[in-house]
Amino acid sequence: MAILDHAEESLIRLNELAKMLKAVREERDLTLIEAAKEIGLSSATLSRIENSKYTPRVENLGQICEWLGVPASRFIESESPSNQRSEGTLEGISVHLRADRKLSAEAASELIDVIKTLYNRYADETMK
Numbered sequence: 001m002a003i004l005d006h007a008e009e010s011l012i013r014l015n016e017l018a019k020m021l022k023a024v025r026e027e028r029d030l031t032l033i034e035a036a037k038e039i040g041l042s043s044a045t046l047s048r049i050e051n052s053k054y055t056p057r058v059e060n061l062g063q064i065c066e067w068l069g070v071p072a073s074r075f076i077e078s079e080s081p082s083n084q085r086s087e088g089t090l091e092g093i094s095v096h097l098r099a100d101r102k103l104s105a106e107a108a109s110e111l112i113d114v115i116k117t118l119y120n121r122y123a124d125e126t127m128k
Contacts, residue, residue, distance in 0.1 A: 012061070016091055017075045018052045023099040024068055025050075039067045090116055 025035045032050070036043040040063050048054035049064070056064060065072045074091075093115055097108040 011077045012055055013075045013077060014049075014052050014055055017056075017061075017064070018050050019095050020068060020070075020091070021046075021064060022050045023095045027098050027105065035067075039063050090119060 025032070028035070030038070032047055033043045036046040039046065041049075041060060045054065045056075045060070049056055049060075061072050061075070065074070094112045097103060097111050097115075098105070100108065103111070
């Protein structure tokens with residue numbers, strides 16, 4: 001597949017992808033080389049993506065998302081700005097909790113679930 005053109009590049013939330021990629025890699029205690037091998041990319045490409053210096057090709061985005069265990073749609077701009085804000089807020093919190101070395105992966109997941117539940121409850125109340 002071809003490299004994304006400028007219009008498509010703007011549709012990918014590269015900074016969000018970069019943060020999650022680095023947080024998960026560090027959570028799994030992997031080097032760039034190890035993670036790149038698992039994903040099927042070169043370590044140089046993975047480094048450039050982690051540093052928000054390169055927008056991955058479509059097939060590479062798919063490989064990365066499969067490795068992260070999330071759908072590629074998570075990093076594709078949606079039409080709704082309010083949706084983007086809430087997803088960005090929740091994703092930011094999730095990334096920080098997953099990267100926190102004081103928390104086990106299970107504890108981080110439980111905290112994320114609680115925060116998402118409370119966030120959605122209170123966010124819905126403000127919309128009424």
